[in-house]
Amino acid sequence: MGFNEFLSSIFGNKSTRDMKEIKPWVEKIKAAYLEIEKLDNDALRAKTEEIKKYIHESATAERAKVEELKASIESIELENREEIFAQIDKIEKEILEKYEKALDEVLPVAFSIVKATAKRFAENEEIVVTATEFDRQLAATKDFVRIEGDKAIYQNHWIAGGNDTVWNMVHYDVQLFGGVVLHKGKIAEMATGEGKTLVATLPVFLNALTGNGVHVVTVNDYLAKRDSEWMGPLYMFHGLSVDCIDRHQPNSDARRQAYMADITFGTNNEFGFDYLRDNMAISPKDLVQRPHNYAIVDEVDSVLIDDARTPLIISGPVPKGDDQLFEQLRPLVERLVEAQKVLATKYLSEAKKLIASNDKKEVEEGFLALYRSHKCLPKNKALIKFLSEQGIKAGMLKTEEIYMEQNNKRMHEVTDPLYFVIDEKLNSVDLTDKGVDLITGNSEDPTLFVLPDIAGQLSELENVPNLTNEEKLQKKDELLTNYAVKSERVHTINQLLKAYTMFEKDDEYVVIDGQVKIVDEQTGRIMEGRRYSDGLHQAIEAKERVKVEAATQTFATITLQNYFRMYHKLSGMTGTAETEAGELWDIYKLDVVVIPTNRPIARKDMNDRVYKTKREKYKAVIEEIERLVQAGRPVLVGTTSVEISEMLSKMLTMRKIEHSVLNAKLHQKEAEIVAKAGFSCAVTIATNMAGRGTDIKLSPEVKAAGGLAIIGTERHESRRVDRQLRGRAGRQGDPGSSVFFVSLEDDLMRLFSSDRIASVMDKLGFQEGEMIEHKMISNSIERAQKKVEENNFGIRKRLLEYDDVMNKQRTVVYTKRRHALMGERIGMDIVNMIWDRCANAIENNDFEGCQMELLQTLAMETPFTEEEFRNEKKEKLAEKTFNIAMENFKRKTERLAQIANPVIKQVYENQGHMYENILIPITDGKRMYNISCNLKAAYESESKEVVKAFEKSILLHVIDEAWKENLRELDELKHSVQNASYEQKDPLLIYKLESVTLFDAMVNKINNQTVSILMRGQIPVQEAPDEQAARHVEVRQAAPEQRQDMSKYRENKQDLNDPNQQAAANQDTREHQKREPIRAEKTVGRNDPCPCGSGKKYKNCHGKNV
Secondary structure, eight states: OOOHHHHHHHHHHHHHHHHHHHHHHHHHHHHHHHHTTTTTTHHHHHHHHHHHHHHHHHHHHHHHHHHHHHHHGGOGGGGGGGHHHHHHHHHHHHHHHHHHHHHHHHHHHHHHHHHHHHHHHHHHHHHHEOOOOHHHHHHHBBTEEEEETTTTESSSSEEEETEEEEHHHHHOOHHHHHHHHTTTEEEOOTTSSSSSHHHHHHHHHHHHSSSSSSEESSSSSSHHHHHHHHHHHHTTTTTTEEEGGGGTTTTTTHHHHHHHEEEEEEEEHHHHHHHHTTTTTTSSGGGGOOOOOOOEEETTTIIIITTTTTTEEEEEEOOTOOOOOHHHHHHHHHHHHHHHHHHHHHHHHHHHHHHTOOHHHHHHHHHHHHHHHHHHHTOOOHHHHTTTTTHHHHHHHHHHHHHHHHHHHHHHHTTTTSSSSETTTEEEEEHHHHHHHHTTTSSOTTTSSSSOOOOOOHHHHOOOOTOOHHHHHHHHHHHHHHHHHHHHHHHHHHHHHHHHHHHHBBTTTTEEEEEEBBBBBTTTOOOOTTOOTHHHHHHHHTTSSSSSOEEEEEEEEEEEHHHHTTTEEEEEEEEEGGHHHHHHHHOOOOOOOOOOOOOOOOEOOOEEEEEESHHHHHHHHHHHHHHHHHHTTTEEEEEHHHHHHHHHHHHHHHTTTOOOOSSTGGGGGGHHHGGGGGSOOOOOOOOOETTTTOOOOHHHHHHTOEEEEEEESSSOHHHHHHHHHHTTTTTTGGGEEEEEEEEETTTTIIIIHHHHHHHHHHHHHHTOOOOOOOOHHHHHHHHHHHHHHHHHHHHHHHHHHHHHEEEEEEEEHHHHHHHHHHHHHHHHHHHHHHHHHHHHHEEEEEEHHHHHHHHHOOOOSSSSSHHHHHOOOOOHHHHHHHHHHHHHHHHHHHHHHHHHHHHHHHHHHTTTTOSSSSEEEEEEOOEEEEEEOOOHHHTTTHHHHHHHHHHHHHHHHHHHHHHHHHHHHHHHHHHHHGGGGGGTOOOHHHHHHHHHHHHHHHHHHHHHHHHHHHOOOOOOBOOOOTTTTTOBBBOEEEEEEEOOTTHHHHHTTTSSHHHHHHHHHOOSOOOOOOOOOOBOOOOOOSSSSSSTTSSGGGTTTTTOOH
């Protein structure tokens, strides 16, 4: 017994401790279920209302306090409002804590209600209840509910995912365990086929009772739509509304309604994009999301780990975005790659000849040539094949060690004859001097592709005598411009080299309809709308000779990691999270709990079969498939790329074996192909994680033949992906088997462990076609996978740290923006800005500078003498200046309202029925702003609404412009700090320090511009010749408050809004799929009787707004 096993036997392992903690909850649920089961249908529904009321009343006092504080805000001075808002925020957190406590108290009863409902649907074709208004609304749109008199009749079958589904599931005990884990904000790891979708109904139902909304997040829109239709009736039976955001267009009223539902299904991307769009909105009516309350993430490993690195970006065109060098420089790179290919082939043939010699010196030279060939093109198939021969890989690695000694001291001897050097592990390509010479050719400027030493040149410039300041400045500009031009040229060459040497068509990406589309390495799905960053996508477009898209600029961005960390409570479920438990805890503070299976797993997992070459491996795979098909078993073949899927498909076609292929090019048929994969003798080739969320069900004959056979054609770099593939077999105690076929030429083996296994195979004298199979080998491969996982975790963590810097800034900016948009806390923000400007002017200047800044920004004279400035405390002076500035500001806003009020009163009383919104001109002396304001609100607030509309418009405009600029600068900073590593500095540390400086500059800019405009804002008036006559203010009718999805948007708002930004926010970023007819919605003729049973025509009842 090992030491770990010994400790586990005394203290128990994590799994047993977790189960011990959850068991009492499950016992309470079972006890409550006995009582709940006795209730009739109406009493069961009444019980739901009772616990909903109990939860709501648990925080009645706190909610009343919040309402009271909100009502008192308008009567409180602007300067004192911050305290009140802080109090409101604190109480709102307390309300959420009270709800959590109440949810724990009602958990056993709520879970029992869901189980009892599921049982009744499974045992009865129809369930009759007393009809409520909610039932009548459902009957108007859904097929599974009909109204007869005062009764509502629910059927136990409905359309889900395009198929008529009969409900036949009831929760068993291990699913109750899973439900408790999810409610507690943890990750439940449940094996494939254990009914994760059904488990989620328990915590979703319970948490939806608060009315704060529950989000169920899926990996694709098919699963989002299917699960909302499949599980929806269970919730709707208890009066909970259900919707799916992926059914509706972005920024639409329908999508807003979907978020208002008690339970909202959707894909991770759409939830993230909606958050970004909400933070680009220019009207509260554009907002769709509510505060982030509780999310359950299905296939949590895929969403929070695989997808988490990818930032969601809403971007728009930049000026001169078409001025790119990719197509111009492509011929040079093609020359370079061709020359390198010739070199690689030459070195390889030299190596083969010399290594075969008996002379020791020649053999050493041979291995050097081989190492050079490897550095030229590591993915060269001939090279990979030669390296799999006996002793070759080991010899090359010894040579590598010699040249890498003393910090790569002799590495230049290897790389000097090459045109460029590829490092697969670091994913980098570096040009050598020889490569630079080749592409520079006969150019007049030999340094065309060489980055100048900018720091050296600038310091030399400082030492040049007899230069005036202007000349120095001019020379400095010339140097910096030259550096920027060359930097872009070198960057373009590097990205093109990467595209040609490290990215393969039909592997990392596919070309469809003249567009380069990225393939998800885990699932093999096409990732619509995703693009490689940093110009790499454009480089691939140039390589494939399709249209090179213009460069774009980020308007809004967030990584999924940071999006999901905003939820008050987060949980998830998957079949494979244990191997990533450390990462999930480190980043999200999510604990992974392994739930035992309902029936023991009967699948047989065999040791890996290791071959020398890929050719032998694939031959063995085909033979194994033939053997299994003859035995009458279905076979699922997992591959790691589209290319391998298509190659295996050709090999099977040659042997006349019927099969289906599921890859990036066909993923729209995913559910259909996976559903048939369990038929006798069916052969399905699929990329490793394809078909997640769709069960492979087996017939009795297949079970008798041995169940589903899983064949992995390569070990993935992540153990989790391999487990996911194995988990496709053996659901609910089904028989099955899984085996991986591996060759020493596979990427994982090549990079990490093939040298040791190769030497074992060499010593044992293995011949071509022979394979090695042993537990030790499988363990060795798993260790290699662990190395990659640790490396990937390091990369993700580092990327997260970069994004965390932006996230802190994003939180501040989006909070300010939301305050401006909603108007409620805008006064508080403006007070803080004025204080900041007063303090800044006094602390960071001499007396003259202070005078100047106060005049420019706050439009006021200095309220103290030069002597007072020198002698008195800065805090006291700032306080004095602030008080006077606030008086000025209040006087200014009152004056605005006074001038506008008579006109607004006149327009409202005489023509109020004609206008909803009016345009009021306001100027700061530099430009005119046409402010749209609601006429009725302005009249009722005695024109205070006009002031608020002015403040809101200015703040939104200034924040958006400054944030957009800041995002661009952060992008540039992220690229430029990487050079810090050459100076032995940590790029991340430099990035953090520099980004703080950038952020401070942005906040200063926002505060300066906003305060300056607001302090000078006034309505231009034409003085009447007669003193007694009213002043004339020009007021025009404004269009109704505009929304982002309106076509005239740009014309009416161009004064204050960037049309590109709105167009970008308005784009539908979802995957475009062919529309298929769905029969989930009931269609009723306008003149037919309304299905709700009211006796009215549909058009006069529930069809009024349709």
